[in-house]
Amino acid sequence: MVSLVTGGAGFIGSHLCELLREKGDFVLVLDDFSTGRRDNLEKLAEDPEVQLVEGTILDQGLVNSLVQQADRVFHLAAAVGVKLVVQRPLHTANVNLLGTHHVLEAAATSGTPVLIASSSEAYGNQAAQRFQESTPSVLGPVQEMRWIYGLTKLADEYLARAYAAERGLRVVSARFFNTTGPRQTGRYGMVVPRFVQAALAGEPLTVFGDGSQVRCFCHVKDTAQAVTMLLDTPHCLGHVFNIGSTESVTIEQLAETVIEMTGSSSRIEHIPYEQAYGVGIQDIRFRIPDISRLREATGFEPKHSLRDILADVIAYYQEHGCEG
Numbered sequence: 001m002v003s004l005v006t007g008g009a010g011f012i013g014s015h016l017c018e019l020l021r022e023k024g025d026f027v028l029v030l031d032d033f034s035t036g037r038r039d040n041l042e043k044l045a046e047d048p049e050v051q052l053v054e055g056t057i058l059d060q061g062l063v064n065s066l067v068q069q070a071d072r073v074f075h076l077a078a079a080v081g082v083k084l085v086v087q088r089p090l091h092t093a094n095v096n097l098l099g100t101h102h103v104l105e106a107a108a109t110s111g112t113p114v115l116i117a118s119s120s121e122a123y124g125n126q127a128a129q130r131f132q133e134s135t136p137s138v139l140g141p142v143q144e145m146r147w148i149y150g151l152t153k154l155a156d157e158y159l160a161r162a163y164a165a166e167r168g169l170r171v172v173s174a175r176f177f178n179t180t181g182p183r184q185t186g187r188y189g190m191v192v193p194r195f196v197q198a199a200l201a202g203e204p205l206t207v208f209g210d211g212s213q214v215r216c217f218c219h220v221k222d223t224a225q226a227v228t229m230l231l232d233t234p235h236c237l238g239h240v241f242n243i244g245s246t247e248s249v250t251i252e253q254l255a256e257t258v259i260e261m262t263g264s265s266s267r268i269e270h271i272p273y274e275q276a277y278g279v280g281i282q283d284i285r286f287r288i289p290d291i292s293r294l295r296e297a298t299g300f301e302p303k304h305s306l307r308d309i310l311a312d313v314i315a316y317y318q319e320h321g322c323e324g
């Protein structure tokens with residue numbers, strides 16, 4: 001089985017590549033190293049069953065030739081992270097819309113099944129506490145650029161459905177909720193690596209807003225497992241699935257737990273979103289996935305608790321040092 005992973009040098013992609021190798025797949029990686037890193041694939045560097053191609057999903061010819069060599073495609077490449085998205089909205093739209101269009105076009109032409117990585121952000125500015133795949137998406141105001149990311153992910157899902165309907169594409173959309181773990185960078189605003197690095201350095205943990213936002217963090221290894229289960233299960237094709245953990249925590253509690261687990265003397269500071277991102281952005285109170293559809297279809301169950309995840313991230317930054 002040849003699996004193509006776009007964005008395979010990224011945080012989730014690199015863990016997915018390792019899992020696919022454990023399962024015996026030949027793994028083709030396409031990545032432009034914009035937010036991904038060669039080091040993320042360090043464990044697979046000498047593996048002859050892994051081929052790393054540096055290039056962009058914006059290159060339709062390259063995407064076509066790689067998809068033709070693959071038996072299945074995991075499409076994870078995207079512009080990611082609130083900070084990057086608000087600073088580079090045009091780049092975000094190009095990569096997430098045009099790039100995904102290229103991947104879907106290539107997969108439809110060669111008859112290759114594909115999983116596309118969508119996001120809980122596709123629910124947009126929806127005030128629900130728990131999100132089911134049938135929960136309507138609510139568009140955020142166009143003045144707030146942060147919503148462009150969710151909009152591109154939702155548009156990708158519609159595009160996938162259009163390709164399925166008109167070109168017979170076998171495609172599944174996976175809505176990732178907060179995924180975290182070793183190798184996630186804090187550079188683009190991701191909260192767990194930011195908190196852990198600050199705690200290890202004895203610096204303040206900066207909470208954006210009042211800290212009462214509720215999130216569920218899923219270990220990247222659990223997310224990678226769910227992703228492979230979805231493409232391994234033929235009746236999942238044609239559908240949308242939430243992927244995530246259902247263990248909820250407020251951001252304030254998360255900061256307190258990181259301080260406790262690292263034994264840090266750091267304190268917690270609160271700053272407004274405007275100060276954090278340079279523009280006022282509206283955050284959502286709750287991001288809790290309902291994963292019953294995924295459970296029923298694949299038998300998936302997250303195996304790692306929040307404390308397991310934090311222990312792994314702390315160990316990672318203790319071993320690798322914090323980001324500059």
Ligand SMILES: NC(=O)c1ccc[n+]([C@@H]2O[C@H](COP(=O)([O-])OP(=O)(O)OC[C@H]3O[C@@H](n4cnc5c(N)ncnc54)[C@H](O)[C@@H]3O)[C@@H](O)[C@H]2O)c1
Nearest residue numbers: 007009010011012032034035036056057077078119176179
């Ligand atoms: N981490 C999360 O909590 C989360 C939540 C929801 C959705 N997602 C989705 O999961 C996927 C992976 O995200 P991640 O957290 O691993 O982030 P990441 O930034 O580590 O991974 C994205 C990868 O795509 C690559 N990439 C970006 N533009 C590219 C292009 N034009 N051509 C080729 N490669 C390109 C980057 O270099 C990087 O390796 C993304 O599609 C993201 O939208 C992640």
